[in-house]
Amino acid sequence: RKEVEQDPGPFNVPEGATVAFNCTYSNSASQSFFWYRQDCRKEPKLLMSVYSSGNEDGRFTAQLNRASQYISLLIRDSKLSDSATYLCVVNPRGSQGNLIFGKGTKLSVKP
Amino acid sequence: SAVISQKPSRDICQRGTSLTIQCQVDSQVTMMFWYRQQPGQSLTLIATANQGSEATYESGFVIDKFPISRPNLTFSTLTVSNMSPEDSSIYLCSVDKGQGDEQFFGPGTRLTVL
Numbered sequence: 001r002k003e004v005e006q007d008p009g010p011f012n013v014p015e016g017a018t019v020a021f022n023c024t025y026s027n028s029a030s031q032s033f034f035w036y037r038q039d040c041r042k043e044p045k046l047l048m049s050v051y052s053s054g055n056e057d058g059r060f061t062a063q064l065n066r067a068s069q070y071i072s073l074l075i076r077d078s079k080l081s082d083s084a085t086y087l088c089v090v091n092p093r094g095s096q097g098n099l100i101f102g103k104g105t106k107l108s109v110k111p
Numbered sequence: 112s113a114v115i116s117q118k119p120s121r122d123i124c125q126r127g128t129s130l131t132i133q134c135q136v137d138s139q140v141t142m143m144f145w146y147r148q149q150p151g152q153s154l155t156l157i158a159t160a161n162q163g164s165e166a167t168y169e170s171g172f173v174i175d176k177f178p179i180s181r182p183n184l185t186f187s188t189l190t191v192s193n194m195s196p197e198d199s200s201i202y203l204c205s206v207d208k209g210q211g212d213e214q215f216f217g218p219g220t221r222l223t224v225l
Contacts, residue, residue, distance in 0.1 A: 043218050043219050044203075045216070046213050101155075103153040
């Protein structure tokens with residue numbers, strides 16, 4: 001089992017749609033979780049950290065399920081500008097530097 | 112976040128040569144890292160650049176192939192040595208400002224080896 005697994009997509013959705021991505025991780029002792037966004041030919045940028053209690057930032061909601069070892073990202077009211085690849089990222093050891101990246105889920109929002 | 116720059120932004124190199132990539136941060140940071148992102152793949156950590164001591168390499172990466180320097184808290188270099196076409200990739204530096212374990216990335220260096 002890969003350390004971090006994501007559905008590669010692509011997810012093709014119309015503007016205004018709600019879309020959800022899931023990610024599973026293999027190490028049950030993992031400490032920290034993030035979603036990054038990567039635009040084509042650009043560097044990854046931190047979208048949000050994922051907390052055990054779940055967290056929301058505007059149209060974006062992240063959830064963590066430790067029992068099932070999965071993380072989700074929900075995007076409401078999709079915008080054209082949300083089109084990107086979304087990377088699920090896990091820190092399996094709780095120390096600085098040990099980030100494991102998923103391969104990403106590609107989202108394409110159409111007019 | 113931090114402002115991170117990398118040089119060069121891209122390069123095309125011949126097999127057998129070496130390329131040194133520079134990473135500059137606008138403020139002092141605790142941790143600096145080097146990643147590789149091969150086409151269609153996720154990011155893979157090459158090494159942690161330690162200030163004043165040897166870099167810490169991940170499994171599968173060795174100092175002879177990827178020597179790293181970190182002379183101070185704002186600058187690091189990664190050299191890709193004796194390049195082959197398999198080294199064609201995007202190389203990214205990142206920093207951890209020590210306030211959590213989020214990392215912030217430089218714009219990347221796109222390397223093509225012929």
